[in-house]
Amino acid sequence: MGSVASPEIRRPPNCLSLSIRSSNAGEFELWRSGYAPLFEMDAENAAARASFRAGLTSYNLANVLIIDGYSSAETLDRSARTIARSNIDHISLTVHTQGGFGLEAEGRTSEVGTGDICVLDMTRRSRLRSPDYKSLTLVLPRILLEPHVANLDTLHGKILPKGSALNTMLASHMRLLYAQAPSFDLSESHAAARGTATLVAAFAGASSDGRDMIAQAAAGASLEACRQMIEAHLHDQRLGPEYLCNQLGVSRAKLYRMFEQLGGVTWYIQRRRLVRAYQMIVDPMQGRERIGAIAARCGFSNASAFNRAFRQLHGMSPTELRIASVSGESDETELSGDQAYRTIGCWLHGVEAAAV
CATH class of the missing domain: 2.60.120.10 (Jelly Rolls)
Structure with missing residues (x-):
């Protein structure tokens, strides 16, 4: 050896x-x-x-x-x-x-x-x-x-x-x-x-x-404001393009342009919600929280839709993720x-x- x-x-x-x-x-x-x-x-x-x-x-x-x-x-x-x-x-x-x-x-x-x-x-x-x-x-x-x-x-x-x-x-x-x-x-x-x-x-x-560094810097402030708004309101089921336009005073066309390279604003919001749910599910401090309650806290009103989207992004169901995070596979x-x-x-x- x-x-x-x-x-x-x-x-x-x-x-x-x-x-x-x-x-x-x-x-x-x-x-x-x-x-x-x-x-x-x-x-x-x-x-x-x-x-x-x-x-x-x-x-x-x-x-x-x-x-x-x-x-x-x-x-x-x-x-x-x-x-x-x-x-x-x-x-x-x-x-x-x-x-x-x-x-x-x-x-x-x-x-x-x-x-x-x-x-x-x-x-x-x-x-x-x-x-x-x-x-x-x-x-x-x-x-x-x-x-x-x-x-x-x-x-x-x-x-x-x-x-x-x-x-x-x-x-x-x-x-x-x-x-x-x-x-x-x-x-x-x-x-x-x-x-x-x-x-x-x-x-x-x-x-x-x-x-495109100059263009990115010029657009960065507006995009960062949108990202911060999204992170702060992931729990809110109203969150979407119309909500962001109203809250931030930007046109729908400008909003779509800002998020074009991120896959689109709707896709981005869903991904951030699914990432937030992922973090909550594996958090030991929230180990007793029901998966359905976590989904609701991340802006999902339909459990089946949440489970399908979660599996598509993360490659496993929310329940499988929780089992993996607390199992002996650590x-x-x-x-x-x-x-x-x-x-x-x-x-x-x-x-x-x-x-x-």
Whole structure:
């Protein structure tokens, strides 16, 4: 059995280093458990699992994670069930410094080459197939990006190609952030996290050539006002295009234009209601709340319509989601008693490494 490197944890900043060499199935499962908050990971067959090699070093900078890693060929699946049991609301950016990967993101397929930056919304489904690779990954809480990106919902599956100006600047920042992370004190970590979120918002939220950044900035205030109004009134069954036009004093044509790239205003409202319902269902503090009551609190008057829409978006029924979120499938399962493999999951939920 290959040896498992003891995790090295330093404060500040929080740092975690783990690696496995060619090993048996038990050690592979231990590594996979550490990945569980992000993806369900697997290799091609039993032989590939036995010869699997992987390692990572990750820094936690005020809940922004920067991860340098390498791995043998693998499949990473962020399925509806994985999303349910991890209950995280983050955006990730990954650049493979060696090797590329095939991406499936909610029915769209893409090839991501070496040096491309791929953006994924961790509340949405994706599947990655990678040969042996090395990578650098940045994981940010959605709440850090929301004040700066008017169309955050359009980032899922976005690819910034290698060689483009935005890719070059953002990839350089990710490398610099990782290199400087060991020297940051607590206040510097917070400053770096805020600055990184602003930079990601400016780059990943812009078009691939940056030409529409000015137009986005001009429209951002109006769109953000609409989004805030929607978030505050998801419970109100009157919420819809006419309600927004009346409350905000905008024409229906302008409202439709603002939400065109987000799939339309009606679709956007329904998606936000379904996401709110998802968050309430997996919240342990609301574990005794009836599913029907949650649906009503999210603006749904018809239980059957709510269940159909919920399954279509999340890949499972509300009841199945609740069962998955409280079952023994939790990402906190300890396969060997080594709590180091739970660290990334704890970080993503805002728990400091010292508490792990």
